[in-house]
């Protein structure tokens with residue numbers, strides 16, 4: 001998607017974690033013959049100018065077809081993070097955000113099989129109208145914020161790192177301390193996460 005230079009938009013897709021509820025890497029699960037990470041990246045590429053895939057293991061995904069996507073290899077957050085594949089989505093996000101050059105970034109989990117590019121594109125047009133003080137624009141539902149399908153300002157990185165450095169790993173806790181613009185969503189099924197074999201059966 002092409003935009004004027006001042007309004008370029010990046011996406012960060014997170015592909016890490018344990019996939020313990022699924023029992024195998026969610027990113028590689030096939031939905032209609034297409035690996036889930038490829039599906040999500042293709043939607044991200046359809047509504048942004050550049051896609052970063054943040055993962056501890058880029059080699060695992062080298063056979064996927066990911067045009068306009070660039071891998072960022074996630075590193076252990078600190079020398080004490082021995083099991084860095086489980087350091088959590090916030091740390092992956094922070095590492096991705098440190099590479100982003102655009103003012104806004106769309107953050108996506110890799111386990112969202114029902115993303116709709118039309119809705120994400122419509123949301124991108126709202127970014128120009130978000131209050132200056134808001135660091136993100138996200139959907140809010142009964143369980144709280146939806147952190148892994150929404151937009152963040154690049155300038156939130158220092159606050160994010162401070163929270164992480166103090167041991168914080170909960171998006172909800174961090175977001176509850178921040179000014180956030182609320183995104184409206186009439187079709188909440190778009191946010192369906194494919195976490196378990198039962199979820200996968202529903203999608204298929």
Ligand SMILES: Nc1nc2c(ncn2[C@@H]2O[C@H](COP(=O)(O)OP(=O)(O)OP(=O)(O)O)[C@@H](O)[C@H]2O)c(=O)[nH]1
Pocket residue numbers: 014015016017018019020021022054055056074084085086087088089091092093108109110111148195
């Ligand atoms: N890069 C990166 N992504 C992560 C990490 N942990 C989780 N994710 C991603 O964040 C999204 C949500 O992950 P979750 O479903 O909460 O956690 P999970 O570890 O993947 O799965 P469970 O073990 O079943 O909780 C998915 O896109 C994961 O790939 C991480 O440490 N690094």
